[in-house]
Amino acid sequence: MPLMVDTDAVVIGAGPVGLFQVFQLGLLGLKAHLIDVLPEVGGQCVALYPDKPIYDVPGVPLCTGRDLAQLLLTQARPFLPLDPVSGGCEQIHLGQLVSQLQAEADGRFVVETDQGLRLRARALFVAAGAGAFVPRTLNLPALEGAVNVSYHLDDATVASLSGQHVVISGGGDEAMGAVLALAALPADRRPQAVTLLHRRDQFQAEPALDAQVRSLLASQQVGLVVGMPTDAAVQDGRVTALSVLGPDSVARDVPLDHLLVRQGMSPKLGPLSQWGLDLERKQVSVSAATFESSTRGIYAVGDINTYPGKKRLLLCGFHEATLAAHAAAAALNPESPQHLLYTTTSPLLHQRLGVHQGH
Ligand SMILES: Cc1cc2nc3c(=O)[nH]c(=O)nc-3n(C[C@H](O)[C@H](O)[C@H](O)COP(=O)(O)OP(=O)(O)OC[C@H]3O[C@@H](n4cnc5c(N)ncnc54)[C@H](O)[C@@H]3O)c2cc1C
Known part of the structure; x- marks a missing residue:
């Protein structure tokens, strides 16, 4: 049985609204753990x-998607402290799908992830957007469980690709970004060969990315295979080649050391639909005053919720997270009503934020 960690709140989903939820809970003195499958x-x-502009976040005239995520993480950092030794944050759990939710007799909730993490919280915040983002796959049963197939280009994956023949599947921004990232590595860390695999010789990427990849293809720094993968050869748990059906209806083997599938993400509501919350068209129905769901103590904020007048905008999600945090704090501490405090002037909030007055 995995260890149980007790905390005030668990936030499911580390999107922009989940990040801001942690910040608002922190201001109210509530410690939160944050989980995301990404x-x-x-x-x-x-x-x-990540690289597209956002123009309608109040006070931020222009930022990209990635900029906004970083700003929100920085803002929430006082409540998601880094461990000085490991450099990580013990309250952030990435790469984990929240798969189970159970209510305990005393009103607390236990959430469990597919990696065996178990957290027990007094309040639960579902900030799950359109659901858990899972990578689109090639739909080839032979690839299941193969150790040399990856879907994310994180640092560990990049490090493992040095000297390998890497086949990157996809024709959008994610695939082009991966091609460019690998091509830009210093020679001693670069794959020995990179082949882009796409069903046709036209990509659906941003023009700038498209142009850069076309230039690498023209100079033969990157190869291109056009066609549909129909099967995979697997030996000792490793994919050794893909069988690709070309536009000329001829099947060819594409040998490889590592397969990087970069075909975008699709959200799956998945386990959330089985947690007994009232849903309306796959959204969690909530009160527009507290953002509490049909289950007491479970709040839903951001794109995952619905209520009269709902708009799926960042600004609305931030408002919801703020009111949900206040509602939860009041419900958890009925004896000590929360007075509205300003971050500008409140010594208590300065203490919680770890800032000195006037800074
Ligand atoms: C192309 C595009 C442009 C946009 N531009 C704007 C704009 O200009 N202005 C604006 O206001 N809005 C914009 N939006 C909308 C905005 O991005 C969303 O409103 C916002 O991302 C919602 O945030 P969220 O945190 O609720 O959900 P999300 O951003 O969807 O995050 C939810 C997270 O929860 C995780 N998750 C879900 N279920 C689980 C589970 N069971 N276990 C673990 N993790 C889970 C998911 O993996 C995901 O990371 C845009 C959206 C798109 C697609």
Whole structure:
């Protein structure tokens, strides 16, 4: 049985709204753990539009999706402290899908992830967007469990690709970004060969990315295979080649050392639909005053919720997270009502934020 960690709150989803939820809970003195199935924080902003501009966040005339995620993480950092030894944060759990939720007799909730993490909280915040982002796959049963197939280009994956023949599958921004990232590595860390695999000789990427990849293809620094993968050869748990059906209806083997599938992400509501919350068209129904769901103590904020007048905008999610935090704090501490405090003037909030007055 995995260890149980007790905390005030668990926030499911480290998208922009989940990050701001942690910040608002922290201001109210509530400690939160944050979980996301993705390997980095930022939700849609990072998974779907990292380099695109956002113009309508109050007080931020222009930032990219990735900028916003970083700003929100920095803002929440006082409540997600880094361990000086490991450099990580013990309250952030990435690459983990929240798969189970149970209510205990005393009103607390136990959430469990697919990696065996168990957290027990007095309040639960579902900031799950359109659901857990999972990478689109090639739909080839032979690839299941193969150790040399990856879907994210994190530092560990990049390090493992040195000297390898890497096949990158996809034709959008994610695939082009991966091609460019690998091509830009210093020679001693670069793969021995990179082949882009796409079903047709036209990409759906940003024009700037498209142009850079075309230039690498023209100079033969990167290879291109056009066609549909129909099967995979697997030996000792490793994919050794893909069988690709070309536009000429001829199947060819594409040998490889590592397969990087970069075909974008799709959100899956998944386990959330089985947690007994009232749903309306796959959204969690909430009160527009407290953002509490049909289950007491479970709040839903951001794109995952619905209520009269709901707009799926960042600004609305931030408002919801603020009111949900206040509602939860009041419910958890009914004896000591929370007075509204300003971050500008409150010594208590300065103490919680770890700032000195006037700074
Ligand atoms: C192309 C595009 C452009 C946009 N531009 C704007 C804009 O200009 N202005 C604006 O206001 N809004 C914009 N939006 C909308 C905005 O991005 C969303 O409103 C916002 O991302 C919602 O944040 P969220 O935190 O609720 O959900 P998300 O960003 O979807 O994050 C939810 C997170 O929860 C995780 N998750 C879900 N279920 C689980 C689970 N069971 N276990 C673990 N993790 C889980 C997911 O992996 C995800 O990371 C845009 C959206 C898109 C797609």
